[in-house]
Every structure is written in structure tokens, then in C-alpha cells.
Amino acid sequence: xxxxxxxxxxxxxxxxxxxxxxxxxxxxxxxxxxxxxxxxxxxxxxxxxxxxxxxxxxxxxxxxxxxxxxxxxxxxxxxxxxxxxxxxxxxxxxxxxxxxxxxxxxxxxxxxxxxxxxxxxxxxxxxxxxxxxxxxxxxxxxxxxxxxxxxxxxxxxxxxxxxxxxxxxxxxxxxxxxxxxxxxxxxxxxxxxxxxxxxxxxxxxxxxxxxxxxxxxxxxxxx
Ligand SMILES: Nc1ncnc2c1ncn2[C@@H]1O[C@H](COP(=O)(O)OP(=O)(O)O)[C@@H](O)[C@H]1O
Ligand SMILES: [Mg+2]
Numbered sequence: 001x002x003x004x005x006x007x008x009x010x011x012x013x014x015x016x017x018x019x020x021x022x023x024x025x026x027x028x029x030x031x032x033x034x035x036x037x038x039x040x041x042x043x044x045x046x047x048x049x050x051x052x053x054x055x056x057x058x059x060x061x062x063x064x065x066x067x068x069x070x071x072x073x074x075x076x077x078x079x080x081x082x083x084x085x086x087x088x089x090x091x092x093x094x095x096x097x098x099x100x101x102x103x104x105x106x107x108x109x110x111x112x113x114x115x116x117x118x119x120x121x122x123x124x125x126x127x128x129x130x131x132x133x134x135x136x137x138x139x140x141x142x143x144x145x146x147x148x149x150x151x152x153x154x155x156x157x158x159x160x161x162x163x164x165x166x167x168x169x170x171x172x173x174x175x176x177x178x179x180x181x182x183x184x185x186x187x188x189x190x191x192x193x194x195x196x197x198x199x200x201x202x203x204x205x206x207x208x209x210x211x212x213x214x215x216x217x218x219x220x221x222x223x
Contacts, residue, residue: 003034004069011064039208042217090159094171129157149180
């Protein structure tokens with residue numbers, strides 16, 4: 001997929017909790033250029049995951065506009081949105097989110113299966129993605145048979161197998177030792193140098209320093 005610009009315009013997200021309204025995002029304006037390498041930092045509870053969920057079309061804002069490549073996400077049906085998301089954005093989560101009963105190859109193939117990529121191409125692309133992250137010798141391993149770092153690299157392979165133009169990573173090194181964390185950050189940096197937009201959500205300032213741009217979020221306000 002070709003590079004796209006992500007544009008958040010006056011985005012608010014509220015959560016209702018009994019009688020109180022939590023203003024998780026407050027009038028957020030943010031433009032992420034194609035090929036950008038951006039970190040978003042903020043303390044726990046500041047709204048990072050809420051922002052990532054909206055950037056990734058996993059959740060919808062309470063108000064405001066979100067455009068990807070000029071297209072208004074608010075105008076898409078849930079089905080269109082899911083399809084657009086799976087072709088445009090690759091996700092990496094702190095907790096890896098791999099299927100425990102599937103091996104690495106099957107995990108990486110799964111999104112391609114949903115995208116109806118033919119079987120042979122599916123396998124080829126999954127194997128190439130796993131080679132890319134240095135896991136050519138772990139394709140038949142299940143998550144429980146791999147280290148945390150290997151599991152996260154499997155998740156990266158799954159994210160890139162769909163050839164998305166945007167990678168969204170929420171605390172990608174949060175559950176890793178420092179060495180595995182470094183390896184994961186190196187792969188993300190490489191993907192960015194190849195032209196992908198990479199957005200990393202983190203509370204770790206050391207990681208933020210390795211990205212080209214950083215924005216801070218505090219009480220739902222981005223600055
Ligand atoms: N589903 C939800 N329902 C109610 N409140 C939520 C929900 N998700 C997040 N929040 C609240 O919104 C704020 C931002 O949360 P979050 O985006 O998860 O922050 P972070 O990822 O920076 O820790 C917090 O006050 C949190 O308690
Ligand atoms: Mg979070």
C-alpha cells in the first residue's frame with residue numbers, strides 16, 4: 001500500500017463511567033506525514049492507548065475528524081473500515097497478542113487468510129516476513145515455545161506481512177528485557193527507513209529519543 005498521511009482534527013474521546021465523564025482525548029490535532037518516525041509519550045492514564053486505538057481505527061472518536069490519505073474514516077461503514085484497516089495498518093502490542101494454539105507461521109498467515117490472499121502466496125509472504133525478523137528457524141514454534149523477544153518479532157512479522165504503510169506499536173518493548181527490546185526497536189527503525197510510517201507509543205523516554213519526532217500527551221491533551 002502506498003504511503004498515506006494521518007490527520008486528526010479536533011478529536012475528542014470521552015468515556016462515561018457512571019455519573020462521571022472521562023475526557024480521555026481533548027481536542028487533539030495531529031498530522032502524521034507519510035514515512036514519519038514518531039513516538040507518543042505520556043504517563044500512565046494520559047490517553048496514549050486511546051489515541052492509538054483511534055489512529056488504528058480500532059475505536060471511533062466522540063467528536064472530530066480522522067482522515068487517512070484524505071479519506072474520512074467517519075464516513076466508512078464498519079465493514080469498510082475493517083477492510084481498510086487491515087490493508088493500511090499493522091499493529092504491535094505490548095502483550096504480543098499471538099494465538100497460543102497456532103505456530104509462528106500460522107500466526108503470521110492469519111491476517112492474510114482474512115484478506116483472502118491465496119494459500120500459496122500467504123505462505124510465501126508469511127515466511128518472508130518471518131525471515132525478515134530473523135525467525136527462519138522458529139516458524140513451527142508456538143508462542144509458548146518462544147522467548148518474549150521472539151514472540152514480539154513474530155508479531156512484527158504478522159504486522160508487516162500485510163504490507164501496510166503504517167505500523168502502530170503500543171509499548172512494543174514493555175514486556176521485554178533490554179536486549180530484546182533493542183532488537184525490536186532496530187527492526188522498527190529499519191522498517192521506517194524503508195518508507196513505512198512508524199508510530200510508537202511509549203512511557204520510556206529512552207525509546208522516544210530514538211525516533212525522529214516526539215509528541216507528548218498529558219491528560220488527553222497533545223502538545
Ligand atoms: N474503556 C474505557 N472506559 C472508561 N475509561 C477508560 C476506558 N479506556 C480508558 N479509559 C480512561 O481513559 C484515560 C486514558 O486511558 P488510556 O488511553 O488507556 O491511557 P494510557 O494508555 O496512557 O495509560 C484513563 O483515565 C482511563 O482510565
Ligand atoms: Mg496504554
